[in-house]
Amino acid sequence: MSKIPKEHISELDFNEIRKNFLSYVQNNSEFANYDFEASGLNFVIDLLAYNTQYNAFYLNQISSEMYLDTAQKRKNVVSIAKQMGYTPRSKKCATAKVLLRLTGVENFRGPLPVERYTEFIGKNINEDTFPFVLRNRVNVSKLRNFEEPLTLIQGSYQREEIVVNNLMLEKRYEIPSRDIDLDTLEVYIKPFRESQERERFFRADDITLANKDSKIYFIEQNYEGKYELIFGDGRLGRAVKNNNCIELHYLVTRGTEGNACVQFRLKKKDEISVNHVIRTIDPSGSGQNEEDIETIRLSARKSFMSQNRLVTVKDYEIALLRYFNYIDTISVWGGEDNDPPSYGTIFCAVKPKNQIALSGIQRSEVYNKLKDLSIVTITPKIIDPIYTFLKLNCNIIYNAEEITSTEGVIINETKILLRDHLKENLLKFEKQFHISDVTRLVDKQDENYIATHVTIALYQRINLDIGIPSFYKINFNNKIKKGSLRVSSFDYVDEHNNYIKNCYLKESNDFDGNVSVVNDISISGKTETTMVAKNIAKIDYENGLFKLETFLPYMAEGKTELIVTVDPDTFIISPSKEQILAVLEEDIEITPEPFVSRVKNEQTLTKNGMFKSL
Numbered sequence: 001m002s003k004i005p006k007e008h009i010s011e012l013d014f015n016e017i018r019k020n021f022l023s024y025v026q027n028n029s030e031f032a033n034y035d036f037e038a039s040g041l042n043f044v045i046d047l048l049a050y051n052t053q054y055n056a057f058y059l060n061q062i063s064s065e066m067y068l069d070t071a072q073k074r075k076n077v078v079s080i081a082k083q084m085g086y087t088p089r090s091k092k093c094a095t096a097k098v099l100l101r102l103t104g105v106e107n108f109r110g111p112l113p114v115e116r117y118t119e120f121i122g123k124n125i126n127e128d129t130f131p132f133v134l135r136n137r138v139n140v141s142k143l144r145n146f147e148e149p150l151t152l153i154q155g156s157y158q159r160e161e162i163v164v165n166n167l168m169l170e171k172r173y174e175i176p177s178r179d180i181d182l183d184t185l186e187v188y189i190k191p192f193r194e195s196q197e198r199e200r201f202f203r204a205d206d207i208t209l210a211n212k213d214s215k216i217y218f219i220e221q222n223y224e225g226k227y228e229l230i231f232g233d234g235r236l237g238r239a240v241k242n243n244n245c246i247e248l249h250y251l252v253t254r255g256t257e258g259n260a261c262v263q264f265r266l267k268k269k270d271e272i273s274v275n276h277v278i279r280t281i282d283p284s285g286s287g288q289n290e291e292d293i294e295t296i297r298l299s300a301r302k303s304f305m306s307q308n309r310l311v312t313v314k315d316y317e318i319a320l321l322r323y324f325n326y327i328d329t330i331s332v333w334g335g336e337d338n339d340p341p342s343y344g345t346i347f348c349a350v351k352p353k354n355q356i357a358l359s360g361i362q363r364s365e366v367y368n369k370l371k372d373l374s375i376v377t378i379t380p381k382i383i384d385p386i387y388t389f390l391k392l393n394c395n396i397i398y399n400a401e402e403i404t405s406t407e408g409v410i411i412n413e414t415k416i417l418l419r420d421h422l423k424e425n426l427l428k429f430e431k432q433f434h435i436s437d438v439t440r441l442v443d444k445q446d447e448n449y450i451a452t453h454v455t456i457a458l459y460q461r462i463n464l465d466i467g468i469p470s471f472y473k474i475n476f477n478n479k480i481k482k483g484s485l486r487v488s489s490f491d492y493v494d495e496h497n498n499y500i501k502n503c504y505l506k507e508s509n510d511f512d513g514n515v516s517v518v519n520d521i522s523i524s525g526k527t528e529t530t531m532v533a534k535n536i537a538k539i540d541y542e543n544g545l546f547k548l549e550t551f552l553p554y555m556a557e558g559k560t561e562l563i564v565t566v567d568p569d570t571f572i573i574s575p576s577k578e579q580i581l582a583v584l585e586e587d588i589e590i591t592p593e594p595f596v597s598r599v600k601n602e603q604t605l606t607k608n609g610m611f612k613s614l
Helices: 014-026 041-064 074-083 293-306 313-323 360-373 407-425 435-445 598-607
Strands: 095-102 112-114 119-124 129-134 138-140 147-154 156-163 172-174 186-190 199-203 216-221 227-231 245-252 261-266 276-285 327-334 345-352 379-383 386-399 449-463 470-475 490-493 499-507 514-523 526-540 545-551 561-566 579-582 588-595
Touching: 014 041, 074 216, 074 293, 095 138, 095 261, 095 360, 119 147, 129 156, 129 261, 138 147, 147 276, 276 360, 293 313, 313 327, 313 345, 313 360, 345 360, 360 379, 386 407, 386 435, 407 435, 407 588, 435 449, 449 470, 499 526
Parallel strands: 199 216, 345 379, 386 579, 386 588
Antiparallel strands: 095 147, 095 276, 112 138, 119 129, 119 261, 129 147, 156 245, 172 227, 186 199, 186 245, 216 227, 261 276, 327 345, 386 449, 449 561, 470 545, 490 499, 499 514, 514 526, 526 545
């Protein structure tokens, strides 16, 4: 009997498989000196090689789709996540807040009811329109001067009825639309279709509290991407009976497309019989699309780790990313790590995608969800990120004899390069800025760049309480160079009640940490600095802290912002827990300087601090 070779059994390439087949056959005495290329057996060899490769590829794909890390088809990723107890998030309705005001109601007594699911039309800046409905019924009455805030959600109201048939092999009840927002789903059970009696069932989040009488249902996503309802079996949740009627109420939504609507009106003008005006308070936002494959892959693992409980800091991070996919980056810490400590509190700094901070509606959503999931003794606190901005001054020495780019091109190309790099590597919590990364990036841009020197400054903006003595604290979180404090100008009233314009803050001459309010005046053509208010602020150079105590400035009409700028005494900028580092494009300054001769170049490099002349 011929011995089957095993040394090349792992080959998957067609040509290699064919070559192995030929080698095996040629080694048999029956086919010695046989010309395979000029015979019909050659076709048989090709066919066997193709069949072997086809099956190898097929089996490889099957094994790949069996694991969460390697599966490529969404339905397989969903199926594997289901085994971990994770249901992918559905689309989520965009939410807007408007103010409804009745006009011409001098003789109207009211109240005027506006029913739930009243239809509205929302329009964005591109003139695209989307259906919205009223979340809850409201009464517009004289008690509030015939004004009432309304919460509108983007979607179309749907009502479905499914009759239970116990002859079905699998008692799963499919929701027809893939675009459902599961947060809007309401499920009722009626004894039969024509009955007016009904009981509401609720989605089960924790089966440990369920018993045979619990009015709960479970929900899963099937291979077609639609959601299915699964009811209890009489032991874990109440079972539905034959001919019972399942009544569904839900919204079908457009997800992220419904965001950024700024104008709203009633779909049917006669829905409200009284003259009225609708004013937008918060444009629509928080709309989400269903989870993609990569998000499911990540969220399923994290959800399995947290086991649907919020105890540790990591649990809160997992929950926030699971329930709110409009969140871009988060930072969570316990109250014991806060300054000052606040025991029994969990702090969550949240930055949403394409926004500086959460809107009022988003903040409420996040807080309410965390409050529901947190243990009783823990209070969640949602805070906005604090932005520390960087100013970059980049000097580029280039070989003028070899380079073909003009200085204008050098400036534009470098700005675009740095803008894209910083956008990708900053704007997240805990992301550091390294000067060395910038210099290496610029040096690699063109082989004719001889040297790059980068200097940076940090600044933050303070929103002032005009007319009120207040305390302000800025944490730059990095060591500060002495004598580098710069603050935008303001007006101030001194201790003699004199109103002095164009004041600024100045460090003490011995840099002992005291900062005073001063003013420059011109006397006989000379500029002299006069004291307006002494020791009004403190600066901690080592820890990067700047504090203003009982600070009472005045600003030009309409201005409430003070900009505080310092130079860091470090090459690596690290943000604190609640901080995000950012660089605006207008804060990137590029200065190209040509290499002319050895002497002139040495003077240029020395001037920019790159090395000391010998």
